[in-house]
Amino acid sequence: MPDTAQATDKVQSSAPKPVANAAGDANRKRLLTYLGIAVVIGAVAYSAYYGLVASHYVSTDNAYVGTDTAQVNALVSGPVATIVVSETQVVKAGDVLLTIDDADAKIAVAQAKAALALAQRHVQGYYASDEALAGQVGASQAEVARATAMIASAQSGLDNAKTELTRRQNLAQSGAVSQEELTTAQNAYTQAQAVYNTAVANHASAVAGVQAAGGQRATNAAQFTGASADQNPEVLAAQAKLDAANLALERTVVRAPTDGIVARKAVQVGQQVAVGTPLMTVVPTARAYVDANFKEGQLKKVVPGQTVELHSDLYGKSVTYHGTVRGISGGTGSAFSLIPAQNASGNWIKVVQRLPVRIDLDPKELVAHPLRVGLSMDAEIDTRK
Structure with a gap:
């Protein structure tokens, strides 16, 4: 009897299971359907999102x-005098980064100033020489005029002496003039010829003097003609050297080329740097x-x-x-x-x-x-x- 009762209980407890399993299967199918729909919706949504947004x-x-980055290099040589910045420091364009000893640069500026003053005096001397050479040209021209007058006077004397000699030579044939008078006339003609030749030589010398003085004046004028005293090539060359010396003096103060942060500082006080030596970087x-x-x-x-x-x-x-x-x-x-x-x-x-x-x-x-x-x-x- 106990076995029969137990069997009956088992039959009763297991009887509702087919109904429960059917309900569970239906729920699972429903869930899978919803999940499939969700996956499809998600795929469509992602496809739409990718096509409309993500793909762009x-x-x-x-x-x-x-x-x-801005590399800061030494533009002049010399020992580093001071360093006023450190790495990670923020700087503005134009801020002083370091200085290089400027003693040699100051001497170079003084020498360039002296050379400029000397060049200016040379140019002023060209103007003064032009005035002096102009006087020499005038004096030489006056000498030419005097020599021309002497030629005319000598030519007149020569003509007179020749006339007297010719007349006495004609009279000597008839015995009207002594041999002594004829000799005197011949000597006078020879002397007049010598005076004339001397006058011609003096005239040639005076003309050469004018040409020489004119050439000297032209040579001197070439040193300043076509430009004012301030624009004379000698003055400009000296001024350029002074500008270069001032620039070198200015470059002993190294400044930030741009706004930024100091990095890679590779220099110490007292270090001898050459032109082009990397000093630091400004970022x-x-x-x-x-x-x-x-x-x-x-x-x-x-x-x-x-x-x-x-x-x-x-x-x-x-x-x-x-x-x-x-x-x-x-x-x-x-x-x-x-x-x-x-x-x-x-x-x-x-x-x-x-x-x-x-x-x-x-x-x-x-x-x-x-x-x-x-x-x-x-x-x-x-x-x-």
């Missing part, structure tokens, strides 16, 4: 802050940009001028930077590496290449949230435009 954006976290963080390395398959629609949203790991998602695509690099990073990949070696495995995209940042946002060179960034480009 490309993003990468392989992006880094960069800037065109203009206000003109920072971002080089974002996108995969080659992402760049089909990327063109200069498109807008970019960026986030820095320094500030997180709470700060959004807005930028503009400046351009795309002319080659991949591997193409410009020190040892480019040799894909023709036979052991070739395709690697997706990345191209740097230069992105300009909003200067106002950089002022509000400064960045540093080398910081990591996330960049997303809107390719709809």
Whole structure:
């Protein structure tokens, strides 16, 4: 009897199970149907989102802050006298960074000033010499006039002597003139001829004197003609040397070429520096940009001028930077590496290449949230435009 009772209980307890299983199957089918509908809706929604929105954006976290740093070099040689800045210090364009001993530069300026004053006096001497040479030319011309008059006088005397000699020679044939008178007339003619020759030689000498004085004056005038005393080539050359000396003196004070942060200071007080020695670097963080390395398959629609949203790991998602695509690099990073990949070696495995995209940042946002060179960034480009 007990066994019969137990069997009856089992039959009674198991009788409702087919109904419960049927209800569970119906619930599962309903849930699977809802899940399928949800998956389909999600797929459609994602497809619509990708087609309408996501497909127009490309993003990468392989992006880094960069800037065109300003290298500060020594423009004159000498020992470093003072250094007034330190690394990480913020400076403005024109701020003094350091000074180089200026003793030699001051001496060079003094020498250049003396050379300029000497050149100015030389030029003034050219004007004074011109006046003196003008007087010499006038005196030589007067000497020519005097010599011309002497030739005329000598010519007259010669003509008279010749006439007297001819008359006496005619009279001597008839015996009317003694031999002594004829000899005297001949001597007078010879003397008159000598006086005439002397006058002609003096005239030639006077003409040569005029030419010599004129040549000297022309040579002297060439030193200053065509320009004022201040614009004379000698004065300008001396002035240029003075300007160069003043510039060298000015360059003993090394100033910041741009606004930025001092970095890589490589100089100490007392160090002897030569022209071109690197002293330090000024990083203009206000003109920072971002080089974002996108995969080659992402760049089909990327063109200069498109807008970019960026986030820095320094500030997180709470700060959004807005930028503009400046351009795309002319080659991949591997193409410009020190040892480019040799894909023709036979052991070739395709690697997706990345191209740097230069992105300009909003200067106002950089002022509000400064960045540093080398910081990591996330960049997303809107390719709809």
